[in-house]
Amino acid sequence: MKLLNCPIxxxxxxxxxxxxxxxxxxxxxxxxxxxxxxxxxxxxxxxPGDKKEWWYHxxxxxxFIAERNTLTDKVSRxxxxxxxxxxxxxxxxx
Amino acid sequence: xxxxxxxxxxxKEHPAPRFFKAHETPKKSYDVVIIGGGGHGLAAAYYLAKDxxxxxxxxxxxxxxxxxxxxxxxxxVRSNYLTPEGVxxxxxxVKIYEGLSEELDLNLFYSTRGHFTLAHTESAIRTMRWRAxxxxxxxxxxxxxxxxxxxxxCPQLDLSCSGQAPILGALFHAPGSVARHDGVAxxxxxxxxxxxxxxxxxxxxxxxxxxxxxxCGVKTNKGYIETKQVLSAVxxxxxxxxEMVGLETPIVIHPLQACVTEPMKPWLDSILVSxxxxxxxxxxxxGELVMGSSLDPYEVHSTRSTLDFVEGLTSHMLDMFPFxxxxxxxxQWAGMADMTPDFAPIMGKTPIEGFYLDAGWGTWGFKATPIxxxxxxxxxxxxxxxxxxxxxxxxxxxxxxxxxxxxxxxVGH
Ligand SMILES: Cc1cc2nc3c(=O)[nH]c(=O)nc-3n(C[C@H](O)[C@H](O)[C@H](O)COP(=O)(O)OP(=O)(O)OC[C@H]3O[C@@H](n4cnc5c(N)ncnc54)[C@H](O)[C@@H]3O)c2cc1C
Numbered sequence: 001m002k003l004l005n006c007p008i009x010x011x012x013x014x015x016x017x018x019x020x021x022x023x024x025x026x027x028x029x030x031x032x033x034x035x036x037x038x039x040x041x042x043x044x045x046x047x048p049g050d051k052k053e054w055w056y057h058x059x060x061x062x063x064f065i066a067e068r069n070t071l072t073d074k075v076s077r078x079x080x081x082x083x084x085x086x087x088x089x090x091x092x093x094x
Numbered sequence: 095x096x097x098x099x100x101x102x103x104x105x106k107e108h109p110a111p112r113f114f115k116a117h118e119t120p121k122k123s124y125d126v127v128i129i130g131g132g133g134h135g136l137a138a139a140y141y142l143a144k145d146x147x148x149x150x151x152x153x154x155x156x157x158x159x160x161x162x163x164x165x166x167x168x169x170x171v172r173s174n175y176l177t178p179e180g181v182x183x184x185x186x187x188v189k190i191y192e193g194l195s196e197e198l199d200l201n202l203f204y205s206t207r208g209h210f211t212l213a214h215t216e217s218a219i220r221t222m223r224w225r226a227x228x229x230x231x232x233x234x235x236x237x238x239x240x241x242x243x244x245x246x247x248c249p250q251l252d253l254s255c256s257g258q259a260p261i262l263g264a265l266f267h268a269p270g271s272v273a274r275h276d277g278v279a280x281x282x283x284x285x286x287x288x289x290x291x292x293x294x295x296x297x298x299x300x301x302x303x304x305x306x307x308x309x310c311g312v313k314t315n316k317g318y319i320e321t322k323q324v325l326s327a328v329x330x331x332x333x334x335x336x337e338m339v340g341l342e343t344p345i346v347i348h349p350l351q352a353c354v355t356e357p358m359k360p361w362l363d364s365i366l367v368s369x370x371x372x373x374x375x376x377x378x379x380x381g382e383l384v385m386g387s388s389l390d391p392y393e394v395h396s397t398r399s400t401l402d403f404v405e406g407l408t409s410h411m412l413d414m415f416p417f418x419x420x421x422x423x424x425x426q427w428a429g430m431a432d433m434t435p436d437f438a439p440i441m442g443k444t445p446i447e448g449f450y451l452d453a454g455w456g457t458w459g460f461k462a463t464p465i466x467x468x469x470x471x472x473x474x475x476x477x478x479x480x481x482x483x484x485x486x487x488x489x490x491x492x493x494x495x496x497x498x499x500x501x502x503x504x505v506g507h
Binding site: 015018019035038042043045048070072073 | 337391
Protein backbone atom coordinates (compact mmCIF):
# COMPACT_ATOMS: atom_id res chain seq x y z
CA MET A 1 0.00 0.00 0.00
CA LYS A 2 1.32 3.43 -0.87
CA LEU A 3 1.48 5.90 2.01
CA LEU A 4 1.54 9.67 2.24
CA ASN A 5 2.37 11.89 5.18
CA CYS A 6 -0.38 14.38 6.05
CA PRO A 7 1.14 17.31 7.99
CA ILE A 8 -1.77 17.15 10.48
CA UNK A 9 -2.68 13.45 10.71
CA UNK A 10 0.62 11.73 10.00
CA UNK A 11 1.22 8.81 7.65
CA UNK A 12 -1.99 7.53 6.03
CA UNK A 13 -2.86 5.24 3.06
CA UNK A 14 -2.78 7.03 -0.29
CA UNK A 15 -6.44 6.08 -0.89
CA UNK A 16 -7.39 8.72 1.73
CA UNK A 17 -5.87 11.49 -0.41
CA UNK A 18 -6.96 13.41 -3.48
CA UNK A 19 -4.52 14.96 -5.93
CA UNK A 20 -5.13 18.67 -6.52
CA UNK A 21 -2.65 19.49 -9.29
CA UNK A 22 0.47 21.58 -9.35
CA UNK A 23 0.85 24.61 -7.04
CA UNK A 24 0.68 27.64 -9.34
CA UNK A 25 0.68 31.39 -8.88
CA UNK A 26 -1.99 33.31 -10.82
CA UNK A 27 -0.87 36.32 -12.84
CA UNK A 28 -2.26 39.66 -11.68
CA UNK A 29 -5.71 39.69 -13.30
CA UNK A 30 -5.84 43.46 -13.58
CA UNK A 31 -2.60 43.87 -15.48
CA UNK A 32 -2.12 40.62 -17.43
CA UNK A 33 -3.18 40.22 -21.08
CA UNK A 34 -6.04 37.95 -22.22
CA UNK A 35 -3.50 35.54 -23.70
CA UNK A 36 -1.58 35.35 -20.41
CA UNK A 37 -4.80 34.67 -18.52
CA UNK A 38 -5.89 31.95 -21.00
CA UNK A 39 -2.46 30.33 -20.68
CA UNK A 40 -2.82 30.36 -16.88
CA UNK A 41 -6.31 28.84 -17.05
CA UNK A 42 -5.49 26.03 -19.50
CA UNK A 43 -1.78 25.33 -19.77
CA UNK A 44 0.14 23.11 -17.39
CA UNK A 45 3.75 22.27 -16.82
CA UNK A 46 3.37 18.66 -17.98
CA UNK A 47 7.02 17.67 -18.19
CA PRO A 48 8.45 15.31 -15.56
CA GLY A 49 10.50 16.47 -12.57
CA ASP A 50 10.32 17.81 -9.01
CA LYS A 51 7.05 19.60 -8.40
CA LYS A 52 5.14 21.33 -5.63
CA GLU A 53 1.60 19.96 -5.64
CA TRP A 54 -1.70 20.40 -3.83
CA TRP A 55 -2.94 17.28 -2.01
CA TYR A 56 -6.09 16.88 0.08
CA HIS A 57 -6.56 14.52 3.01
CA UNK A 58 -10.26 13.89 2.56
CA UNK A 59 -11.31 12.39 5.94
CA UNK A 60 -9.99 15.46 7.75
CA UNK A 61 -10.48 18.06 5.03
CA UNK A 62 -6.84 19.15 5.02
CA UNK A 63 -5.28 20.79 1.98
CA PHE A 64 -1.48 20.78 2.02
CA ILE A 65 1.57 20.88 -0.26
CA ALA A 66 3.62 17.82 -1.25
CA GLU A 67 6.94 18.05 -3.04
CA ARG A 68 7.06 15.08 -5.37
CA ASN A 69 9.10 13.87 -8.31
CA THR A 70 6.61 13.00 -11.06
CA LEU A 71 9.07 10.64 -12.78
CA THR A 72 9.94 8.49 -9.74
CA ASP A 73 6.75 9.20 -7.74
CA LYS A 74 8.91 9.85 -4.64
CA VAL A 75 7.59 12.44 -2.17
CA SER A 76 10.39 14.43 -0.54
CA ARG A 77 8.31 16.48 1.91
CA UNK A 78 4.80 17.62 2.81
CA UNK A 79 3.75 20.75 4.70
CA UNK A 80 0.90 23.19 5.21
CA UNK A 81 0.95 26.18 2.90
CA UNK A 82 2.43 29.30 4.41
CA UNK A 83 4.73 31.94 3.01
CA UNK A 84 7.58 30.72 5.18
CA UNK A 85 7.22 27.16 3.91
CA UNK A 86 7.25 28.19 0.27
CA UNK A 87 10.34 30.35 0.68
CA UNK A 88 13.31 28.23 -0.46
CA UNK A 89 15.73 30.21 1.74
CA UNK A 90 14.01 28.83 4.84
CA UNK A 91 14.00 25.23 3.68
CA UNK A 92 17.37 24.31 5.16
CA UNK A 93 16.37 25.73 8.53
CA UNK A 94 13.52 23.24 8.91
CA UNK B 95 -1.26 -23.29 -47.85
CA UNK B 96 -0.22 -20.00 -49.46
CA UNK B 97 2.62 -20.27 -51.94
CA UNK B 98 4.61 -17.78 -49.86
CA UNK B 99 4.78 -20.34 -47.04
CA UNK B 100 5.12 -23.45 -49.22
CA UNK B 101 8.29 -22.18 -50.83
CA UNK B 102 10.05 -22.25 -47.45
CA UNK B 103 9.04 -25.90 -46.99
CA UNK B 104 10.69 -26.79 -50.28
CA UNK B 105 13.83 -24.72 -49.81
CA LYS B 106 16.76 -25.31 -47.46
CA GLU B 107 17.05 -21.61 -46.70
CA HIS B 108 14.59 -19.94 -44.37
CA PRO B 109 15.40 -16.25 -44.27
CA ALA B 110 13.16 -14.38 -41.84
CA PRO B 111 11.22 -11.92 -44.00
CA ARG B 112 11.65 -8.38 -42.68
CA PHE B 113 8.70 -6.01 -42.43
CA PHE B 114 10.81 -2.97 -43.13
CA LYS B 115 14.45 -2.20 -43.89
CA ALA B 116 16.74 -2.00 -40.87
CA HIS B 117 18.35 1.40 -41.40
CA GLU B 118 21.15 2.25 -39.00
CA THR B 119 22.35 5.79 -39.71
CA PRO B 120 20.01 8.57 -40.79
CA LYS B 121 20.91 10.75 -43.80
CA LYS B 122 22.08 14.35 -43.36
CA SER B 123 18.66 15.78 -44.15
CA TYR B 124 15.02 14.86 -44.76
CA ASP B 125 11.99 16.80 -46.00
CA VAL B 126 10.01 15.62 -42.96
CA VAL B 127 11.13 14.10 -39.66
CA ILE B 128 8.50 12.26 -37.62
CA ILE B 129 9.23 11.79 -33.93
CA GLY B 130 7.62 8.61 -32.59
CA GLY B 131 7.12 5.23 -34.25
CA GLY B 132 3.73 4.50 -32.76
CA GLY B 133 0.67 3.93 -34.93
CA HIS B 134 0.15 7.68 -35.40
CA GLY B 135 3.69 8.52 -36.57
CA LEU B 136 3.85 5.49 -38.88
CA ALA B 137 0.40 6.19 -40.35
CA ALA B 138 1.45 9.80 -41.03
CA ALA B 139 4.56 8.54 -42.87
CA TYR B 140 2.41 6.14 -44.89
CA TYR B 141 -0.14 8.78 -45.96
CA LEU B 142 2.57 11.40 -46.66
CA ALA B 143 3.97 8.96 -49.24
CA LYS B 144 0.71 7.51 -50.52
CA ASP B 145 -1.53 10.60 -50.68
CA UNK B 146 1.05 13.33 -51.25
CA UNK B 147 4.12 11.67 -52.83
CA UNK B 148 6.35 12.91 -50.01
CA UNK B 149 8.81 10.06 -49.43
CA UNK B 150 11.99 11.72 -48.19
CA UNK B 151 10.78 11.10 -44.65
CA UNK B 152 12.43 9.66 -41.51
CA UNK B 153 10.46 8.14 -38.63
CA UNK B 154 12.58 8.24 -35.46
CA UNK B 155 11.60 5.84 -32.67
CA UNK B 156 13.58 5.79 -29.44
CA UNK B 157 12.60 2.19 -28.63
CA UNK B 158 10.91 -0.28 -30.95
CA UNK B 159 7.91 0.52 -33.14
CA UNK B 160 4.54 0.11 -31.44
CA UNK B 161 6.21 -0.13 -28.01
CA UNK B 162 4.42 2.95 -26.66
CA UNK B 163 0.70 3.27 -26.07
CA UNK B 164 -0.05 1.66 -29.45
CA UNK B 165 1.11 -1.72 -28.13
CA UNK B 166 -0.41 -1.19 -24.67
CA UNK B 167 -3.98 -0.26 -25.46
CA UNK B 168 -7.19 -2.27 -25.24
CA UNK B 169 -7.92 -1.67 -28.95
CA UNK B 170 -11.52 -0.49 -28.80
CA VAL B 171 -12.53 1.29 -32.01
CA ARG B 172 -15.80 3.24 -31.99
CA SER B 173 -17.29 6.57 -33.04
CA ASN B 174 -20.17 7.05 -30.56
CA TYR B 175 -18.88 10.36 -29.24
CA LEU B 176 -20.84 13.31 -27.90
CA THR B 177 -19.95 16.27 -30.11
CA PRO B 178 -20.62 16.35 -33.89
CA GLU B 179 -16.93 17.25 -34.46
CA GLY B 180 -15.85 14.16 -32.52
CA VAL B 181 -18.37 11.81 -34.12
CA UNK B 182 -17.46 12.93 -37.65
CA UNK B 183 -13.74 12.57 -36.98
CA UNK B 184 -13.86 9.13 -35.35
CA UNK B 185 -16.38 7.88 -37.90
CA UNK B 186 -13.92 8.73 -40.68
CA UNK B 187 -11.36 6.61 -38.81
CA VAL B 188 -13.72 3.64 -38.39
CA LYS B 189 -14.41 3.74 -42.15
CA ILE B 190 -10.66 3.53 -42.93
CA TYR B 191 -10.20 0.74 -40.37
CA GLU B 192 -12.91 -1.35 -42.04
CA GLY B 193 -10.83 -1.67 -45.22
CA LEU B 194 -7.38 -1.41 -43.67
CA SER B 195 -6.40 -5.10 -43.54
CA GLU B 196 -6.93 -5.21 -47.27
CA GLU B 197 -5.18 -1.92 -47.97
CA LEU B 198 -2.10 -2.86 -45.90
CA ASP B 199 -2.25 -6.52 -46.99
CA LEU B 200 -2.00 -7.66 -43.39
CA ASN B 201 -4.63 -9.33 -41.23
CA LEU B 202 -5.31 -6.81 -38.47
CA PHE B 203 -7.92 -9.10 -36.86
CA TYR B 204 -10.34 -6.19 -37.16
CA SER B 205 -13.45 -7.61 -35.61
CA THR B 206 -16.77 -5.74 -35.40
CA ARG B 207 -18.50 -6.81 -32.19
CA GLY B 208 -21.05 -4.17 -31.24
CA HIS B 209 -20.35 -1.94 -28.26
CA PHE B 210 -22.60 -1.48 -25.21
CA THR B 211 -22.09 1.44 -22.85
CA LEU B 212 -24.08 0.32 -19.82
CA ALA B 213 -26.21 2.82 -17.92
CA HIS B 214 -26.81 2.20 -14.22
CA THR B 215 -28.51 5.51 -13.44
CA GLU B 216 -31.19 7.77 -14.91
CA SER B 217 -28.65 10.48 -15.59
CA ALA B 218 -26.48 8.02 -17.52
CA ILE B 219 -29.53 7.11 -19.64
CA ARG B 220 -29.99 10.81 -20.39
CA THR B 221 -26.39 11.12 -21.66
CA MET B 222 -26.86 7.95 -23.75
CA ARG B 223 -29.95 9.46 -25.41
CA TRP B 224 -28.04 12.61 -26.15
CA ARG B 225 -25.15 10.67 -27.67
CA ALA B 226 -27.53 8.45 -29.68
CA UNK B 227 -29.26 11.50 -31.17
CA UNK B 228 -25.99 13.23 -32.09
CA UNK B 229 -24.69 9.97 -33.59
CA UNK B 230 -27.83 9.39 -35.67
CA UNK B 231 -27.77 12.98 -36.87
CA UNK B 232 -24.25 12.47 -38.23
CA UNK B 233 -25.21 9.08 -39.70
CA UNK B 234 -23.55 6.81 -37.14
CA UNK B 235 -25.44 3.73 -35.94
CA UNK B 236 -26.10 4.15 -32.20
CA UNK B 237 -29.30 3.70 -30.21
CA UNK B 238 -30.49 3.35 -26.64
CA UNK B 239 -31.51 -0.23 -25.78
CA UNK B 240 -33.21 -1.77 -22.75
CA UNK B 241 -32.02 -4.59 -20.49
CA UNK B 242 -33.69 -7.27 -22.71
CA UNK B 243 -31.51 -6.50 -25.67
CA UNK B 244 -28.37 -6.45 -23.49
CA UNK B 245 -29.32 -9.83 -22.01
CA UNK B 246 -29.81 -11.25 -25.49
CA UNK B 247 -26.35 -10.11 -26.63
CA CYS B 248 -24.65 -11.14 -23.40
CA PRO B 249 -26.65 -13.71 -21.39
CA GLN B 250 -23.73 -14.20 -18.98
CA LEU B 251 -24.04 -10.67 -17.62
CA ASP B 252 -25.68 -10.28 -14.19
CA LEU B 253 -28.04 -7.40 -15.00
CA SER B 254 -28.38 -6.51 -11.32
CA CYS B 255 -24.56 -6.32 -10.98
CA SER B 256 -24.77 -8.28 -7.69
CA GLY B 257 -27.51 -5.89 -6.60
CA GLN B 258 -24.91 -3.10 -6.47
CA ALA B 259 -25.78 -1.14 -9.57
CA PRO B 260 -28.68 -2.57 -11.62
CA ILE B 261 -28.40 -1.94 -15.36
CA LEU B 262 -31.23 0.23 -16.70
CA GLY B 263 -30.22 0.26 -20.33
CA ALA B 264 -27.30 0.94 -22.64
CA LEU B 265 -26.08 2.90 -25.60
CA PHE B 266 -25.62 0.31 -28.34
CA HIS B 267 -23.13 1.18 -31.05
CA ALA B 268 -23.12 -1.39 -33.85
CA PRO B 269 -19.75 -0.51 -35.49
CA GLY B 270 -17.79 -0.94 -32.20
CA SER B 271 -14.74 -3.11 -32.95
CA VAL B 272 -11.44 -4.44 -31.68
CA ALA B 273 -8.23 -5.00 -33.65
CA ARG B 274 -4.71 -6.31 -33.30
CA HIS B 275 -2.81 -3.21 -32.10
CA ASP B 276 0.76 -4.11 -33.01
CA GLY B 277 -0.50 -5.25 -36.41
CA VAL B 278 -1.65 -1.69 -37.05
CA ALA B 279 1.82 -0.30 -36.29
CA UNK B 280 3.58 -3.01 -38.31
CA UNK B 281 1.21 -2.71 -41.26
CA UNK B 282 1.67 1.06 -41.52
CA UNK B 283 5.44 0.65 -41.04
CA UNK B 284 5.68 -1.83 -43.91
CA UNK B 285 3.44 0.31 -46.10
CA UNK B 286 5.50 3.46 -45.43
CA UNK B 287 8.79 1.59 -45.94
CA UNK B 288 7.66 0.17 -49.28
CA UNK B 289 6.78 3.66 -50.48
CA UNK B 290 10.22 5.01 -49.51
CA UNK B 291 10.03 6.36 -45.94
CA UNK B 292 12.89 5.33 -43.64
CA UNK B 293 12.20 3.95 -40.15
CA UNK B 294 14.88 4.16 -37.45
CA UNK B 295 14.44 2.26 -34.19
CA UNK B 296 16.61 2.96 -31.11
CA UNK B 297 16.84 6.54 -32.36
CA UNK B 298 15.93 9.20 -29.84
CA UNK B 299 15.34 12.88 -30.52
CA UNK B 300 17.33 14.80 -27.87
CA UNK B 301 16.56 18.36 -28.94
CA UNK B 302 14.92 20.36 -31.71
CA UNK B 303 16.67 23.24 -33.39
CA UNK B 304 14.47 26.33 -33.86
CA UNK B 305 15.85 29.55 -35.39
CA UNK B 306 13.76 32.72 -35.85
CA UNK B 307 10.60 30.80 -35.01
CA UNK B 308 11.30 28.12 -37.65
CA UNK B 309 12.33 24.49 -37.30
CA CYS B 310 15.71 23.75 -38.90
CA GLY B 311 16.76 20.38 -37.54
CA VAL B 312 16.76 17.77 -34.79
CA LYS B 313 19.59 16.38 -32.67
CA THR B 314 19.45 12.63 -32.11
CA ASN B 315 21.62 9.98 -30.47
CA LYS B 316 22.62 9.10 -34.06
CA GLY B 317 23.66 12.61 -35.07
CA TYR B 318 22.14 15.84 -36.35
CA ILE B 319 19.44 15.81 -39.02
CA GLU B 320 18.49 18.90 -41.02
CA THR B 321 14.79 19.33 -41.72
CA LYS B 322 12.23 22.11 -42.04
CA GLN B 323 9.24 20.03 -40.94
CA VAL B 324 8.93 18.03 -37.73
CA LEU B 325 5.88 16.08 -36.59
CA SER B 326 5.71 15.18 -32.91
CA ALA B 327 3.59 12.02 -32.48
CA VAL B 328 4.83 10.81 -29.10
CA UNK B 329 1.64 10.52 -26.98
CA UNK B 330 2.81 10.17 -23.33
CA UNK B 331 6.14 11.87 -24.09
CA UNK B 332 4.57 15.01 -25.58
CA UNK B 333 5.40 17.42 -22.71
CA UNK B 334 9.09 16.48 -23.02
CA UNK B 335 9.07 17.29 -26.76
CA UNK B 336 7.05 20.52 -26.48
CA GLU B 337 9.44 21.65 -23.74
CA MET B 338 12.30 21.32 -26.29
CA VAL B 339 10.68 24.01 -28.45
CA GLY B 340 9.31 26.12 -25.58
CA LEU B 341 5.67 25.43 -26.39
CA GLU B 342 3.09 25.42 -23.58
CA THR B 343 0.09 23.05 -23.72
CA PRO B 344 -2.58 21.83 -21.29
CA ILE B 345 -1.31 18.21 -21.53
CA VAL B 346 -0.62 16.29 -18.32
CA ILE B 347 0.44 12.65 -18.07
CA HIS B 348 -1.46 10.05 -16.04
CA PRO B 349 -0.86 6.29 -16.21
CA LEU B 350 -3.66 4.17 -17.66
CA GLN B 351 -3.60 0.50 -16.75
CA ALA B 352 -4.97 -2.67 -18.30
CA CYS B 353 -4.82 -6.43 -17.77
CA VAL B 354 -5.80 -9.74 -19.37
CA THR B 355 -7.07 -13.07 -18.08
CA GLU B 356 -5.96 -16.50 -19.13
CA PRO B 357 -7.52 -17.54 -22.47
CA MET B 358 -11.02 -19.05 -22.48
CA LYS B 359 -13.31 -20.46 -25.15
CA PRO B 360 -15.13 -17.61 -26.90
CA TRP B 361 -18.18 -16.51 -24.91
CA LEU B 362 -18.15 -12.71 -24.99
CA ASP B 363 -19.05 -11.35 -28.43
CA SER B 364 -19.74 -7.73 -27.54
CA ILE B 365 -17.58 -5.01 -26.09
CA LEU B 366 -18.99 -3.89 -22.73
CA VAL B 367 -18.29 -0.65 -20.92
CA SER B 368 -19.61 0.46 -17.55
CA UNK B 369 -18.88 4.01 -16.52
CA UNK B 370 -20.30 3.52 -13.02
CA UNK B 371 -18.27 0.37 -12.35
CA UNK B 372 -15.17 1.75 -14.11
CA UNK B 373 -14.80 -1.34 -16.31
CA UNK B 374 -14.47 -2.06 -19.97
CA UNK B 375 -14.02 -5.54 -21.34
CA UNK B 376 -13.83 -7.48 -24.59
CA UNK B 377 -12.60 -10.96 -25.49
CA UNK B 378 -9.59 -11.05 -27.81
CA UNK B 379 -9.18 -13.38 -30.76
CA UNK B 380 -6.85 -15.42 -28.49
CA GLY B 381 -9.64 -15.88 -25.94
CA GLU B 382 -8.27 -13.60 -23.22
CA LEU B 383 -10.55 -11.08 -21.56
CA VAL B 384 -8.94 -7.70 -22.16
CA MET B 385 -9.90 -5.33 -19.36
CA GLY B 386 -9.31 -1.74 -18.47
CA SER B 387 -10.49 0.82 -15.98
CA SER B 388 -10.29 4.56 -15.35
CA LEU B 389 -7.19 6.66 -15.38
CA ASP B 390 -4.80 6.60 -12.41
CA PRO B 391 -5.79 9.49 -10.14
CA TYR B 392 -2.57 11.51 -10.22
CA GLU B 393 0.25 12.54 -12.52
CA VAL B 394 3.14 10.06 -12.97
CA HIS B 395 5.50 9.67 -15.93
CA SER B 396 5.88 5.94 -15.63
CA THR B 397 4.52 2.65 -16.93
CA ARG B 398 4.47 1.01 -13.50
CA SER B 399 1.34 -0.94 -12.63
CA THR B 400 -0.35 -1.36 -9.25
CA LEU B 401 -2.14 -4.00 -7.19
CA ASP B 402 -4.86 -1.45 -6.33
CA PHE B 403 -5.79 -1.39 -9.99
CA VAL B 404 -6.29 -5.16 -10.46
CA GLU B 405 -8.07 -5.48 -7.12
CA GLY B 406 -10.53 -2.69 -7.95
CA LEU B 407 -11.10 -3.82 -11.52
CA THR B 408 -11.60 -7.51 -10.76
CA SER B 409 -14.05 -6.82 -7.93
CA HIS B 410 -16.19 -4.84 -10.37
CA MET B 411 -15.80 -7.53 -13.03
CA LEU B 412 -17.22 -10.01 -10.50
CA ASP B 413 -20.21 -7.73 -9.92
CA MET B 414 -20.93 -8.12 -13.63
CA PHE B 415 -19.80 -11.73 -14.13
CA PRO B 416 -19.82 -13.67 -10.84
CA PHE B 417 -18.92 -16.92 -12.65
CA UNK B 418 -15.42 -15.60 -13.43
CA UNK B 419 -14.24 -15.91 -9.82
CA UNK B 420 -11.83 -18.75 -10.61
CA UNK B 421 -10.36 -17.19 -13.73
CA UNK B 422 -6.78 -15.95 -13.42
CA UNK B 423 -5.41 -12.59 -14.39
CA UNK B 424 -2.16 -13.41 -16.20
CA UNK B 425 -0.71 -10.04 -17.16
CA GLN B 426 -1.07 -6.38 -16.28
CA TRP B 427 0.65 -3.29 -17.61
CA ALA B 428 0.30 0.48 -18.05
CA GLY B 429 0.80 3.21 -20.60
CA MET B 430 1.22 6.97 -20.19
CA ALA B 431 -1.92 8.81 -21.24
CA ASP B 432 -1.46 12.39 -22.53
CA MET B 433 -4.62 13.97 -21.11
CA THR B 434 -6.32 17.18 -22.23
CA PRO B 435 -8.97 19.11 -20.25
CA ASP B 436 -11.71 18.54 -22.87
CA PHE B 437 -10.86 14.90 -23.69
CA ALA B 438 -10.19 15.85 -27.31
CA PRO B 439 -6.82 15.65 -29.09
CA ILE B 440 -4.49 18.51 -30.01
CA MET B 441 -3.66 18.32 -33.71
CA GLY B 442 -2.26 20.54 -36.39
CA LYS B 443 0.02 23.55 -36.71
CA THR B 444 1.68 25.37 -33.84
CA PRO B 445 3.10 28.90 -33.44
CA ILE B 446 6.50 27.46 -34.46
CA GLU B 447 6.83 27.26 -38.23
CA GLY B 448 7.37 23.67 -39.34
CA PHE B 449 6.54 22.13 -35.97
CA TYR B 450 3.35 20.04 -36.10
CA LEU B 451 1.67 18.44 -33.15
CA ASP B 452 -0.32 15.19 -33.00
CA ALA B 453 -1.00 14.71 -29.29
CA GLY B 454 -3.52 14.71 -26.49
CA TRP B 455 -4.58 11.17 -27.36
CA GLY B 456 -5.03 10.21 -23.75
CA THR B 457 -7.07 7.06 -23.38
CA TRP B 458 -8.77 7.27 -26.78
CA GLY B 459 -6.18 7.54 -29.58
CA PHE B 460 -5.88 4.02 -30.98
CA LYS B 461 -9.21 4.29 -32.80
CA ALA B 462 -7.99 7.53 -34.40
CA THR B 463 -4.72 6.09 -35.78
CA PRO B 464 -5.75 5.98 -39.47
CA ILE B 465 -7.55 9.33 -39.63
CA UNK B 466 -4.94 11.18 -37.60
CA UNK B 467 -2.19 9.80 -39.86
CA UNK B 468 -4.17 10.94 -42.90
CA UNK B 469 -5.07 14.41 -41.62
CA UNK B 470 -1.59 15.11 -40.19
CA UNK B 471 -0.04 14.11 -43.54
CA UNK B 472 -2.43 16.56 -45.20
CA UNK B 473 -1.50 19.27 -42.69
CA UNK B 474 2.24 18.78 -43.32
CA UNK B 475 1.91 18.54 -47.12
CA UNK B 476 -0.20 21.72 -47.40
CA UNK B 477 1.09 23.50 -44.28
CA UNK B 478 -2.58 23.93 -43.42
CA UNK B 479 -4.92 21.76 -41.37
CA UNK B 480 -8.04 20.28 -43.02
CA UNK B 481 -11.50 21.26 -41.69
CA UNK B 482 -11.99 17.84 -40.10
CA UNK B 483 -9.43 18.67 -37.38
CA UNK B 484 -10.07 22.41 -37.07
CA UNK B 485 -11.76 22.02 -33.66
CA UNK B 486 -8.73 20.13 -32.32
CA UNK B 487 -6.22 22.95 -32.94
CA UNK B 488 -3.90 24.00 -30.10
CA UNK B 489 -5.17 27.59 -30.25
CA UNK B 490 -8.70 26.47 -29.20
CA UNK B 491 -7.63 26.94 -25.59
CA UNK B 492 -6.59 30.55 -26.11
CA UNK B 493 -9.91 31.06 -27.95
CA UNK B 494 -11.88 29.33 -25.15
CA UNK B 495 -13.36 26.99 -27.79
CA UNK B 496 -12.97 23.68 -26.03
CA UNK B 497 -14.55 20.58 -27.54
CA UNK B 498 -16.31 18.99 -24.58
CA UNK B 499 -15.91 15.26 -25.20
CA UNK B 500 -15.60 14.36 -21.54
CA UNK B 501 -19.12 12.91 -21.35
CA UNK B 502 -18.25 10.30 -23.97
CA UNK B 503 -14.73 9.45 -22.91
CA UNK B 504 -14.51 9.22 -19.14
CA VAL B 505 -14.22 5.45 -18.97
CA GLY B 506 -15.27 4.18 -22.36
CA HIS B 507 -12.65 3.84 -25.04
C1 LIG C 1 -3.94 0.90 -21.12
C2 LIG C 1 -4.41 1.73 -22.29
C3 LIG C 1 -5.62 1.42 -22.92
C4 LIG C 1 -6.07 2.16 -24.00
N1 LIG C 1 -7.21 1.77 -24.64
C5 LIG C 1 -7.61 2.40 -25.77
C6 LIG C 1 -8.73 1.91 -26.50
O1 LIG C 1 -9.36 0.91 -26.12
N2 LIG C 1 -9.10 2.59 -27.63
C7 LIG C 1 -8.42 3.68 -28.07
O2 LIG C 1 -8.82 4.25 -29.09
N3 LIG C 1 -7.32 4.16 -27.41
C8 LIG C 1 -6.90 3.52 -26.28
N4 LIG C 1 -5.78 3.99 -25.60
C9 LIG C 1 -5.05 5.17 -26.10
C10 LIG C 1 -4.11 4.79 -27.25
O3 LIG C 1 -3.33 3.68 -26.89
C11 LIG C 1 -3.16 5.94 -27.61
O4 LIG C 1 -3.84 7.16 -27.64
C12 LIG C 1 -2.51 5.72 -28.99
O5 LIG C 1 -2.02 4.41 -29.10
C13 LIG C 1 -1.41 6.72 -29.22
O6 LIG C 1 -0.65 6.33 -30.34
P1 LIG C 1 0.64 7.16 -30.77
O7 LIG C 1 1.15 6.52 -31.99
O8 LIG C 1 0.28 8.59 -30.81
O9 LIG C 1 1.63 7.01 -29.52
P2 LIG C 1 2.58 5.81 -29.04
O10 LIG C 1 2.11 4.50 -29.54
O11 LIG C 1 2.74 5.96 -27.57
O12 LIG C 1 3.92 6.12 -29.78
C14 LIG C 1 4.77 7.17 -29.42
C15 LIG C 1 6.19 6.71 -29.63
O13 LIG C 1 7.07 7.82 -29.51
C16 LIG C 1 8.30 7.34 -29.04
N5 LIG C 1 9.08 8.48 -28.52
C17 LIG C 1 8.82 9.23 -27.43
N6 LIG C 1 9.76 10.18 -27.26
C18 LIG C 1 10.64 10.04 -28.29
C19 LIG C 1 11.84 10.74 -28.67
N7 LIG C 1 12.32 11.76 -27.96
N8 LIG C 1 12.50 10.32 -29.79
C20 LIG C 1 12.03 9.27 -30.52
N9 LIG C 1 10.90 8.59 -30.20
C21 LIG C 1 10.21 8.97 -29.10
C22 LIG C 1 7.88 6.33 -27.97
O14 LIG C 1 8.92 5.42 -27.70
C23 LIG C 1 6.65 5.69 -28.59
O15 LIG C 1 6.92 4.46 -29.24
C24 LIG C 1 -5.31 3.27 -24.47
C25 LIG C 1 -4.11 3.60 -23.84
C26 LIG C 1 -3.64 2.85 -22.77
C27 LIG C 1 -2.34 3.22 -22.12
